[in-house]
Amino acid sequence: MENEAGEAGIKIPDWTTDAFLGTLYERTAARRQENRRNAGKPEQQAWLRSRLKAALGGFPERDHPLRARKLERTEYKDFILERVVYTTMESVHVPVMVQIPKKGQGPWPAVLACHGHGSGQRDAAGLDELGRELEEPGIHNRFAVQLVRKGMLVVIPEIMGFGVRRMAEELKANPHYSSCGTLASQLLMYGRTLAGMRVFEAMRALDYMASRPDVDSSRMGVFGFSGGGLIAAFTAGLDERVQAAVLCGWANTFRGSTLAMHHCIDNYLPGLLLDTEQPELAGLMAPRALFVESGDQDPIFPVEHTRQAIAWLEAHYSAWDAPGQFAWDIHPGGHEINGRKSAEWLLRKLGVGQVPGLEAE
Template structure:
């Protein structure tokens, strides 16, 4: 007799897939998108009110060769303060196309610019590859909020731990007790960051993009899917299927959304961005988002964009690397996509 629970979970997945197929028969793309957005909102949990003023302040400003860096603080919800880096091009004049940069797991927003916690440049930029610096050098204003649970935004006791130790587990578990999720809080804060970008005089509110890596891609993807102000999105090191990634091996608990598989697989959620512009970057050797499932997700996204008559707005690059940002195709693509802005119609 087999006492394991593997078959039980397999049947749950197959039943959910069959149920989704039945529920989407003879449903238009537009109707399906509305349903999915509602399902995603339910899975993310309750959002705080968004009418609270951000009360943004500039803490300091420093000039580098290619850009100016501002350190900013704003308030996303009562008692919740966010440190933010803003990189501003030093060549040309604004308002510039602006990008919300969402870092992955690690030391927080410093990873996006390749700095240590004291602000010194790291010799090895790591898997983030200073992507925010690449973005500003390409001619975009870049806003990098420190994502909840990382860097200085960890739980007080966990701040005493070694670097790279996040508060994802603690926050995820406790938020569930209030009907919320850590992914939901992060997506909410990403939308508040878009509020902040929209209010900057040196940022073009009609040309806002999002660039995410790994867990930051989850935030960028879901925020872009819910917020039409994002005109173009780049997702690195994340696009896959739930079955092939977070259901197949150990991943951080912040990746899991209650009940979402009853409504959508990961490529369907990513498809909420359509018909707006989307570019996917992934490594052939990525061990936690396996390439065979990346290709499966890309095939589904190609079908979604074709269904919207927007195939030219979807692109991808599978590079020979691992779980890392390359950027040689995705960053020029994003600049070009934002140069088009929202002027072209689907």
Template sequence: MDWSMDAFLKRVYEDTEARVKLKREHLLPIERREQLRNALKRALGEFPEREHPLAAVLLDRTDYGGFMLERIAYTTMEAVHVPVLVLVPKAGTGPWPVVLACHGHGNGYYDAVGLDPAGAELGDPGIHNRFAVQLVRAGMLVVIPEIMGFGARRIAEELRTTPNYSSCGTLSAQLLMYGRTLAGMRVFEAMRAIDYISGREDADAERIGAFGFSGGSLIAAFASGLDERVKAAVLCGWTNTFKGSILAMHHCIDNYLPGILLSAEQPDLAGLIAPRSLFVESGEKDPLFPVEHVRQALSQLEETYAGWGASERFGYDIHPGSHEIAGDKSIPWLLRALSQGVKDMS
């Protein structure tokens, strides 16, 4: 007799999937989108109020040759201060198209730039591949908030005792006690970053993009799905199915949203960006987000964009690498998407 719980979990998924299919039959794309947005909001948990002043301040500004790097601080909610890197192009004049850059798990926002905390360039660009530098050199202003739970934004005791780990577990567990999720807080802060972007004179608020990697793609996807100020999004190393990735192996607890499978699979949620522009990048050898399930998600997203009559606004690249950013196709695509007329992308 098999005492394991695998068959039980398989049955729960299959029964839930069947119920979800019944619920979405005969819905028009706009009706399905509203249903999904409401489900995502419920799963993310309660958001704080957004009226708290950002009170952004410039801490310092450094010339890195092809771009200027600003260190900014602002406040997203009471008692919550956020360090932010802003990369400003030196070539040309603004206002520039602007990208909200969401880094993945690691050491924090410096990973997106390939710098150490002292501002020196690292010899190894790592899996983030200095994507923020690629973006600014392509002619986009880049805003990189340090994501809650990483870098300096960790629980103080964990920062002192375990400096190479995130605070995802502690934050996720405690926020659940208040009906909130860590993913929800991160999405909320991404939307506050868009508030900040919209107030910069050198940023074109009509040409805002989002670029995420791994866990940062979750943030970029959900923030873009809920906030239509984002005109184009790139999701790297994340787009998959919950069944093929998040439920199939160990992932950080910040990926799990209460009750979300009662309404949606992962490609449904990425599809909330439609009919605005979306590009998916994934590594053929990515062990965390297996390529066969990436292809399933891409097929569903193609159907979603076709349903909106917006097939030309969806693109993807499966590169030969692993869980890492390539950027050679996704970054030029994002620049083109943000350079097009914005009226037909909303």
């Protein structure tokens, strides 16, 4: 049989680039494995934090005054909602929802809520653009309301690139399209990453939380979903003010998820795979409290790879002599927040009452 060039017996090469990327992963595997073996050592933890921070790109200085001010206050059935604005850096203004429990008395334990891709902060609160409660909670499952009902003050910043914080032209062109691609590509030209800017702003949110007189700054946690899970994981890994973290729909492996299928560009950071895989980055939280939640039908963070991450994290927390600080739940669902165990776990870890009988499945 002849090929298109008319020559018999010559095998046409595979022109695709899949094998090239696969080879890169295999050739860097030994270095990652060596780092993984040392992950339970404090000096290795400090080194990995420095690598993560370098991959996130340059951070602005955190000395810009927040100048937080309250815009309005509204009462709902289960909570009081304050709408606040503060500045994280020069020319950058952030709209923030603050949900305050109606029952009990502060200072409250506080949770930073990091929403995923979608309409922005109102997805976490389960509100429409007019502030009305949605009939259908969507994949975010109104998770911020779940938390405030349990006695935690919840702070929900609009994450850069979503909602009203998109690029002006994209905001006008499509009300449901994020600005992740535009922001990520242009920030790279300045040696920064969109993930880095989002982590920096999450740290500024912690600054704001700690400044509120109705917050107990010794009991601050973070709850993140999907892309918000990345922000929550990296912020908690770098900022030890976070005492407990819940990661929903994110914990996995790079090879099983972000390298295996299309993901938003904000998930990709330069150089990380030279030194580490995704579970080790989540493990920067150790020995502080960490909970992983994922759906068994999640199409973009496949459950078999989430289970690999969980197995490594269980061993990692044992190496830190803190096995009781790690828990997890695989729920029957897709790429969504369930909250059947994670909300109660966070409640307990931040010291609000006692919730017995929480065992991971």
